[in-house]
Amino acid sequence: MPQDLQPAAGESDAFAGLTAMIFNCSLKPERGASHTESLLRAAAGIMEKNGVTVDHAQMAALNIPPGVYPDMRDHGRDSDGWPALWERVSRADILLVGTPIWLGEESSVCRVLIERLYGMSGELNDRGQSIFYGKTGGAVITGNEDGIKHCAMTILYALQHLGCTIPPQADCGWIGEAGPGPSYGDPTGAGRAGFDNDFTQRNTTIMTWNLMHMARMLRDAGGLPPQGNDRRAWQAGCRFDYENPDYRA
């Protein structure tokens, strides 16, 4: 690598104090067994080298039932791992959702995650904004044949809908040629499937840095200003310059 092209780190503590929550929505409860985790670890590696604190949640291991309420024990479940996880989520500046692809879609475990995040969408911060304001979101997708964009579309849409900011080029992934074949990180003759894919490497790098840049920008700005997005004020009658259009001529 041409050393002189490496941007000077300069502000070595630029990202210190930021926290990233990495959700692995693999169907597998064991961490080591997940292909998606491999690519998530590449992103986590960049973050950790730059001072971001990284927290991992292996969703399938956390006993989190489906539902759209903050605590499903209030809705008939004996136990619910979500409230404990939410403690960790609420502290994070970056939410990075990783999922495998099954029949072209994100995993059911990923949909449980989105339902449970959605279940918190009634919560407001002290500015009257969705509790997710100030957080930055991204998506990591792996499969063996098809569907990175379709899954990323779903995940990024959900995250922005909840109140996260999506920085530029906030998704990455790996799939092989059409049809069954090795998954990301599987041993192949010469190495590991996908490890030498420049596109995957580059997009993972860009996504990770943009998540960090945006998280820092939002932290430094103290989040988004509340004008226009303060739901308590809206509820109380503020309209923030909204007017119905004149009818089309």
Added chain:
Amino acid sequence: MPQDLQPAAGESDAFAGLTAMIFNCSLKPERGASHTESLLRAAAGIMEKNGVTVDHAQMAALNIPPGVYPDMRDHGRDSDGWPALWERVSRADILLVGTPIWLGEESSVCRVLIERLYGMSGELNDRGQSIFYGKTGGAVITGNEDGIKHCAMTILYALQHLGCTIPPQADCGWIGEAGPGPSYGDPTGAGRAGFDNDFTQRNTTIMTWNLMHMARMLRDAGGLPPQGNDRRAWQAGCRFDYENPDYRA
């Protein structure tokens, strides 16, 4: 409206100097005839009241053929309205894409827009970033029965993929109850379809303000820092701390 709840404008010129490009992807070439335009005008109204310069593009009237090249005259077309529109697009801080819904999807005119934007994705700014970096993107969807989220998903995904930032809650829209019926702004007995919908009004307001807040934040920061997303540096061999993961145990 309770006057005392209206946030003090304070910095009256907070958004001065920002420019928004509003794309109406109606199938109709005439501006006044489009239902989507009505809702776009509600968003534009907020922007204009706050000093943002708003430019409208009625896509179906601009003679823009399908294609994924910057100028389709180089690929067999006699004429191409895109290069002239791109001049305007490239100056904008905010890209707001409006589309009607046909059979659950954005219009073909909207897909032409996305193809033509995609045709510019090889362009880099002087930091080696996609030319769309620094821009902020949102989506406005109208129909009479179903599909706001599906269309918004597609549009917002495309915009972030190209390099725009998507602020929180960056889409809005209106549809009626399942089945055919009036479109947004159509006269109904008492008024105009959708005009009294609090959800549509609120989401339009939040989207618009968040586009302005984020556009301003990016302008004030001079865009995103190039570390990690400088494609020229990547091409030259910089890896920005990327390393392949150790293989999963």
Added chain:
Amino acid sequence: MPQDLQPAAGESDAFAGLTAMIFNCSLKPERGASHTESLLRAAAGIMEKNGVTVDHAQMAALNIPPGVYPDMRDHGRDSDGWPALWERVSRADILLVGTPIWLGEESSVCRVLIERLYGMSGELNDRGQSIFYGKTGGAVITGNEDGIKHCAMTILYALQHLGCTIPPQADCGWIGEAGPGPSYGDPTGAGRAGFDNDFTQRNTTIMTWNLMHMARMLRDAGGLPPQGNDRRAWQAGCRFDYENPDYRA
């Protein structure tokens, strides 16, 4: 109802012997509490009046974990309700999948169903076809704001991918106007939300009859002929007239 327009039933036992499996993918384990069930019951009612045997599966009550294997007890789970359900599924001529909409998508419970169905896709019938050949599939979607087509797209795609036939107009649903509001069947001033919606009633009727017509047609034909879709023959080297194209001129 104009009595003379009612098609003569004539062959009163036209659909006798057919079986429909109705999957309710509500997040709720209790049957009566589900809005989606209400609309599924409207479809079931037509089937039962015409001699089809209807079996209901309330997915959230059946202890079916995520996974893509026929029996998750072989993959670390203590119990798995899927093998027992599969017995019932495998006998059905019609698969009708009902789901609520959460954040614009089918429920996580619905994705578990699709994963588990997908887990059976290696099974072949005695003609070498996917085990789903001969089955007919449809989708029923309810929500309060948006997403019928998006969810139906996902479900119908999955069903045809597995080997079901999708007859014309094989989905139906109900949503209200954009924004929160009553769900299908909720009491409103005058009646029940959605109950007087002609579009929902008509599409539910058309879907249900087309599922029955196609199921009968496939049963009477003994399924699809195996020429071209016999995977064992393909595996053994049969190419069924497939040839790579000459390269484009």
Added chain:
Amino acid sequence: MPQDLQPAAGESDAFAGLTAMIFNCSLKPERGASHTESLLRAAAGIMEKNGVTVDHAQMAALNIPPGVYPDMRDHGRDSDGWPALWERVSRADILLVGTPIWLGEESSVCRVLIERLYGMSGELNDRGQSIFYGKTGGAVITGNEDGIKHCAMTILYALQHLGCTIPPQADCGWIGEAGPGPSYGDPTGAGRAGFDNDFTQRNTTIMTWNLMHMARMLRDAGGLPPQGNDRRAWQAGCRFDYENPDYRA
């Protein structure tokens, strides 16, 4: 190829008299230049060997504007190639839609096709069914990186919505590994990209035969029986056993 495994053709004229309309929604107006056409030709080859008459429409060459009306000359256009194409479409038993992938989606040309097909959805046959009843639909997708299922989902959903039957496994396609690279049929060192992909070959074969089997089945049955799907009868008040559900307990 093991000759004895080849199913006896037997009824050599099983598919004689059937017609397939193949739509190539490439952005390119010239036929030979399209990668998608290569794979469409593989499907067409099987059909022609079995007596199906195949008609090709290179959509980008046919001067077909966007719109949702049967003839856009009635809506301000100087010319419209659709009415002439519709003549050909209306005679076809099989509709096979091919599209390239751009930014994860079907082409804008494909969306124009769907809009124009949708523009015919008010037409009924002499049984009161949608004019598309009796037709069978499939999808062929090519790209270089991602999106077969996403595009197929959209196309197959639209076709069934309009009234086509979707037989089992009615889509096929080819994409390469994640990232830019050769498109289907591009020369590579050893041959042509995708030509040796067993998955693509097999799925193309299965799709093509299932389209033929289903088209024949529908032709032999004289289409679907009208009971329950006769929109004129519905309009006149027939309810075909539909009743609103009892409210959930």
